[in-house]
Every structure is written in structure tokens, then in C-alpha cells.
Amino acid sequence: MIRPIAVALAFVMMAALPLAAQETRPFTHDTGTTEIPVAPKRIVTLHDVGLTIPLLELGVTPIASSGRMRADGSIYLRSGMSLVGVDFDNSDITYVDEEDFEAISATTPDLIITSSSDEAMLRQYNLIAPTITLDRFNRTGTDQFRVLADAVGATEKFNALESRLEWQIASLKQAVPNAGDITVSILHGGEDGGILSNFMPTYGSLGHVLAKVGFKMTPLAEELGVQATVSAERVPELDADFIIITYRNDQGDTPETARADMEAALPGWCDFLSACRNDQVLFLPRDEAFTVSYNAMDLAIATVHAGIAGRHFTPLAASE
Numbered sequence: 001m002i003r004p005i006a007v008a009l010a011f012v013m014m015a016a017l018p019l020a021a022q023e024t025r026p027f028t029h030d031t032g033t034t035e036i037p038v039a040p041k042r043i044v045t046l047h048d049v050g051l052t053i054p055l056l057e058l059g060v061t062p063i064a065s066s067g068r069m070r071a072d073g074s075i076y077l078r079s080g081m082s083l084v085g086v087d088f089d090n091s092d093i094t095y096v097d098e099e100d101f102e103a104i105s106a107t108t109p110d111l112i113i114t115s116s117s118d119e120a121m122l123r124q125y126n127l128i129a130p131t132i133t134l135d136r137f138n139r140t141g142t143d144q145f146r147v148l149a150d151a152v153g154a155t156e157k158f159n160a161l162e163s164r165l166e167w168q169i170a171s172l173k174q175a176v177p178n179a180g181d182i183t184v185s186i187l188h189g190g191e192d193g194g195i196l197s198n199f200m201p202t203y204g205s206l207g208h209v210l211a212k213v214g215f216k217m218t219p220l221a222e223e224l225g226v227q228a229t230v231s232a233e234r235v236p237e238l239d240a241d242f243i244i245i246t247y248r249n250d251q252g253d254t255p256e257t258a259r260a261d262m263e264a265a266l267p268g269w270c271d272f273l274s275a276c277r278n279d280q281v282l283f284l285p286r287d288e289a290f291t292v293s294y295n296a297m298d299l300a301i302a303t304v305h306a307g308i309a310g311r312h313f314t315p316l317a318a319s320e
Contacts, residue, residue, distance in 0.1 A: 029134055034126075036151065037110050044062060045064075046115065049079050049293075053084060053292065054292045058158060059154060063094060064109070067088060076088065079250070105128045110129055114131060141212065145294075176310075183316060185197065186203055186207065186244045186245075187244070197229075197238055199225055205296035206284065220234065247284075
């Protein structure tokens with residue numbers, strides 16, 4: 001539950017002190033234009049895979065971040081250890097819940113970056129420090145990195161990372177020159193018992209690599225345009241030359257868990273999808289597939305090299 005604005009007012013004078021002596025500039029983000037520090041030093045990020053991990057890859061360590069809770073109650077940065085080797089217990093990053101305004105205020109941030117566009121929460125955050133909204137689903141590919149780098153003064157690092165990625169993508173295009181003729185679906189069994197179809201251009205590192213190389217989506221995935229649960233009778237419309245199914249490795253899931261989730265959502269799913277019948281399904285840990293991360297894109301590129309490039313496979317059209 002969101003606490004009253006009065007809670008944050010108790011901290012606003014203390015939180016505003018670091019900003020008072022700083023030079024500011026207008027910055028346009030997902031929910032408007034905000035005056036932010038030209039060189040922010042005390043940044044709080046309120047989404048781990050969409051904000052904290054990319055910020056760390058840009059060479060900037062936030063003073064605090066939101067995170068996830070395991071079944072045993074312990075807190076962790078999702079993808080932190082697998083992609084950047086950083087978690088709350090081996091760094092100076094303080095864990096804060098995105099609705100714990102006292103805790104956020106106590107870190108005395110000069111910039112808060114959130115993925116939420118909730119107006120009530122944004123009012124609370126802005127009482128503590130200038131707040132910008134960067135929702136990864138509002139932009140494709142590494143554009144999230146570009147905007148984030150601009151906000152924190154790390155554009156030079158972004159350009160270096162992007163230059164390397166462009167070289168890697170060019171190399172992968174050479175290995176899969178017919179990518180434009182190959183369809184790929186990114187699926188997983190949903191918590192609500194349905195099957196989720198993911199929109200390639202905004203599906204983190206994996207989606208960006210697939211889209212940049214030129215792989216096609218199915219007409220249904222393209223029509224949906226967002227991550228969406230698909231009814232059982234429409235799942236065959238997601239059949240593709242290759243299907244990539246992701247699973248929650250951070251929660252102990254495995255490829256077998258992913259298979260079981262698909263079976264629970266659509267019994268006999270493998271019979272309905274030619275990619276499965278022809279052994280053209282790849283299973284990937286979701287942390288590495290879904291996170292906005294250049295390190296994760298390295299893994300996605302390696303996956304396409306190993307799982308698709310140069311492979312003799314049965315095209316979907318030949319299976320129908």
C-alpha cells in the first residue's frame with residue numbers, strides 16, 4: 001500500500017540538500033520532462049533487470065536498488081550475479097523496496113530512476129529527488145541503454161558497448177544470411193496457466209539480437225505487439241521454424257520445468273507445434289534472455305551461432 005505523501009515530506013529537506021548545489025538540466029523521459037543533475041552521484045534505481053543491471057554495465061553503481069525476494073525471504077538482484085557479478089551482499093548497493101519511501105529518502109539520492117508510471121508513486125519519489133521514468137517496454141533494443149546513459153552521463157561507455165555489439169551482429173548476419181526467411185517465436189508457460197508470446201523487439205537481450213539479425217516473428221506475435229497470453233486454440237499460430245522457450249533459472253527452474261509449464265498450459269503442446277516435433281526448440285534461462293544487458297547479448301549471439309546458424313532444419317512450411 002502506498003504511504004501518505006506526508007511520510008516523504010519528513011525527508012524532503014534532507015533529500016534536497018545534495019541537489020541544491022548541483023547544476024541541473026531538463027531531461028525528457030517516459031512521463032514528461034524533469035530537471036535532473038548534470039552529473040548525478042547518488043542514483044537510486046527501482047527495477048533490477050531493466051535499470052540496475054544496465055546501469056552497472058555502463059560503469060555506474062547506484063547507491064540503492066529494488067530487487068527480488070526468494071522463497072526463503074532473502075533479497076537478490078535478478079541477473080546480478082550471472083551477468084555482472086554483483087549482488088546486494090557483495091556490493092555497497094542498498095536494497096530498497098519501491099514503496100518504502102522512508103528507506104529511499106534515507107539514502108539521500110540526487111536522482112531516482114523508475115520503470116513505474118504510477119502517478120501517486122511518482123509524486124512521492126519527486127518529493128525525495130528528481131525522478132525519471134524509463135520503462136524498457138517503451139523502447140526497442142539498446143535504446144533503453146542509450147537513454148539511461150544520457151541520464152547518468154555515460155554516453156561514451158554506451159558508444160563503446162554499442163560499437164562492439166554492432167561488430168558482433170554483423171558477424172552473426174554473415175553466419176545466418178537467410179535470417180529473413182526464418183521465423184522464431186519466444187514463448188513460455190505463464191503463471192496463470194496460459195502460454196505467453198513475447199514481442200521480439202522489446203524482449204531484452206535475446207529479442208534485440210534476433211531482431212537485429214533479421215529473424216521474423218509469426219504474424220500473431222507481430223499482431224500482438226506486446227507480451228501477451230495466448231489462448232490454447234491460437235497457440236498453433238505461434239508455430240515457427242524455431243521456438244525459444246525461457247525458464248526462471250533464478251527460481252531454480254530448468255528446461256524440464258519449462259516443458260512441464262508448457263504441458264500444463266496446453267496438454268500435448270509438442271504435437272501441435274512442428275518446431276517441437278522436429279526438435280527445433282531451444283531452452284534458455286530467462287535471466288540471460290530477458291534482461292537489458294550487453295553481457296546477456298553475448299550469450300544470445302552464442303546461442304544463435306550454436307543453435308541456428310548453419311543448421312539443417314525442417315522449415316515450418318515443409319511441416320504443414
